Amino acid sequence: MSEQENEVAVCIVGAGPVGATLAALLAAEGVAAAVVDAAPLPPMELPAFDGRCYAIAAASQRILARAGVxxxxxxxxxxxxxxxxxxxxxxxxxxxxxxxxxxxxxxxxxxxxxxxxRALRVALNARLPSLPNLSIHAPARAEVTRTPDGARIALSDGTHLRARLVVAAEGRNSPLRNQAGIRVSTxxxxxxxxxxxxxxxxxxxxxxxxxxxxxxxxxxxxxxxxxxxxxxxxxxxxxxxxxxxxxxxxxxxxxxxxxxxxxxxxxxxxxxxxxxxxxxxxALHAHRYTDTRLALVGDAAHGIHPIAGQGLNLGFRDVGALAALIAEALARGEDPGGAALLARYQAKRRPDALMMLGATHALERxxxxxxxxxxxxxxxxxxxxxxxxxxxxxxxxxxxxxx
Missing domain, CATH: 3.30.9.10 (D-Amino Acid Oxidase, subunit A, domain 2)
Known part of the structure; x- marks a missing residue:
């Protein structure tokens, strides 16, 4: 490894509510992680009320609490x-x-x-810099190269990272998902x-x-x-x-x-x-949630009708499942980005998302x-x-x- 290359277990690309919460949860549980986003994430005072709110389900609240958010x-x-x-x-x-x-x-x-x-963004921005196991790169753009042995991430701020797993959390138009050739149905x-x-x-x-x-x-x-x-x-x-x-x-x-x-x-x-x-x-659904050294979370994997108010909560369930699998793999000395872990992640999350997608579509109809x-x-x-x-x-x- 070169002197300019920093090694982490997981690199999360996208620091929206889902990606940032995953970064905070992994780092809070002792996993070396990095989060990258094209927009800056400065600490900020609470901005003016703008009308946007999230309905956070009880299960999602527990994830946010574990993440220290x-x-x-x-x-x-x-x-x-x-x-x-x-x-x-x-x-x-x-x-x-x-x-x-x-x-x-x-x-x-x-x-x-x-x-x-605005309140959730303030809480995430306050939490992320306090985590010693987390490196933050924002604003920065990532060029990701994935191989069966691992992933290398070249950032526009000059940093080079090496990771066992890359997580795509960039939303519905995920460049990492597109780069992996993962098709979506809409x-x-x-x-x-x-x-x-x-x-x-x-x-x-x-x-x-x-x-x-x-x-x-x-x-x-x-x-x-x-x-x-x-x-x-x-x-x-x-x-x-x-x-x-x-x-x-x-x-x-x-x-x-x-x-x-x-x-x-x-x-x-x-x-x-x-x-x-x-x-x-x-509605959007990725035909698979994984590729070599890659996992999709949140809107990069699925998007549903808001009829049940569960879109963001579905993303938080991705966070909880993936973080648990990574922690278990590391505790057993296993590869946190290997094919076995990725198969378990897809098996755990895809049925739940498909059920919610089908249910919301049926309700809409x-x-x-x-x-x-x-x-x-x-x-x-x-x-x-x-x-x-x-x-x-x-x-x-x-x-x-x-x-």
Whole structure:
């Protein structure tokens, strides 16, 4: 090994929430790791509220806690204690045949927590530099050469790394995945997802709403209030592209009225706050999650419809599984990037992601229409779940990210 070449067990390319959490978790558990990202990761004060939030399932919270990130959140996250699922149409009362999930049915742990995107970024940026087993290279670009014996990474900052395993965490358009020739299957839903936040008159009581509407689901998710807006929620609104573009062009008053038509009146008058964000909705799945000395995590491996709010949590499950396999391999003196480990990783993660991809796609197809007989059947189905305890417990475990 040359003097300029630093050796690590794992090099993670991409320092978004999934890649950065994997880096923090590995380093916290004593694994020598490096993380590379094209954008800088400076420590920063909490920036202004911008409306973006993550729903962090209970299982994902445990991963963030093990990584030493959870305790560094600059503001307390808002727990989700109840979830209400209903079927309806914009401007009409929701069907009385709804479904209610109470976290107490599964114990004392909340279903999850709402964490602002800016807060998670601050916590990750505070945690990464404190880890002695982690080297950070950002901003930097990586040129990766993989062979059966290992991987070499030449960075644009002049650093050269040698790693047993490279992890692609660069998102849906992963260059490392493309370089490996891993094909993906995609599905365009012809919809936009609109994300933002609202202030409202009445308290949310830590209850989330998933409202199924003919053109796509509408979710209201409880977030912590502020002195200016004591009652606030995040929204995730899926809508046909043409309708969504018209909504995004509205002024705040008209936009708020459209939100209220879908939300109902249980929170009183609503006012949009923060920025509006939108993105095209599509599903993506890599045909395999591994290649020589390479593992895919997060959106590089899979992307699902936001109908169940589990996209990021699916990525955190990748993190938990891969970190455990690497730690076990190192403890046994095995190669943390060898073919045996990669086969175990794919066997563990691909079925879970495929199941979630299929489930979210089926839900989108089942609920994303206004066909009368089907609408009646699904409303009866929603009500029936609440009356079948084993089925209800299954959905509760899924909401908490427990597989």
């Amino acid at each position: 959870w305790d560094r959140l600059p503001e307390p996250p808002c727990p989700i204690l109840d979830i209400r699922v209903a079927d309806g149409r914009p401007g009409e009362p929701a069907s009385p045949l709804s479904l209610h999930f109470d976290h107490a049915e599964a114990g004392d742990t909340p279903f999850g927590w709402m964490v602002e995107a 599905l365009d839903y012809g919809c936009l997802g609109m994300v933002g936040a609202i202030a409202h008159e009445k308290p949310h009581h830590n209850t989330a709403l998933e409202q199924f509407l003919p053109n796509g689901p509408f979710a209201q998710l409880p977030i912590a209030g502020t002195p200016e807006h004591p009652h606030a929620s995040a929204i995730v609104w899926s809508e046909r592209t043409a309708i969504a573009k018209r909504a995004l062009a509205m002024d705040d008053a008209a936009y708020g009225r459209e939100i209220a038509r879908r939300l109902g009146d249980h929170l009183g008058r609503v006012t949009p706050i923060g920025r509006r964000w939108s993105y095209p909705l599509s 089942l609920f994303g229409n206004d066909f009368g007989p089907l609408r009646i059947a699904r409303r009866l189905g929603i009500a029936a779940v609440g009356r079948i305890p084993p089925l209800k417990r299954f959905f509760i475990r899924q909401a908490m990210g427990v597989t």
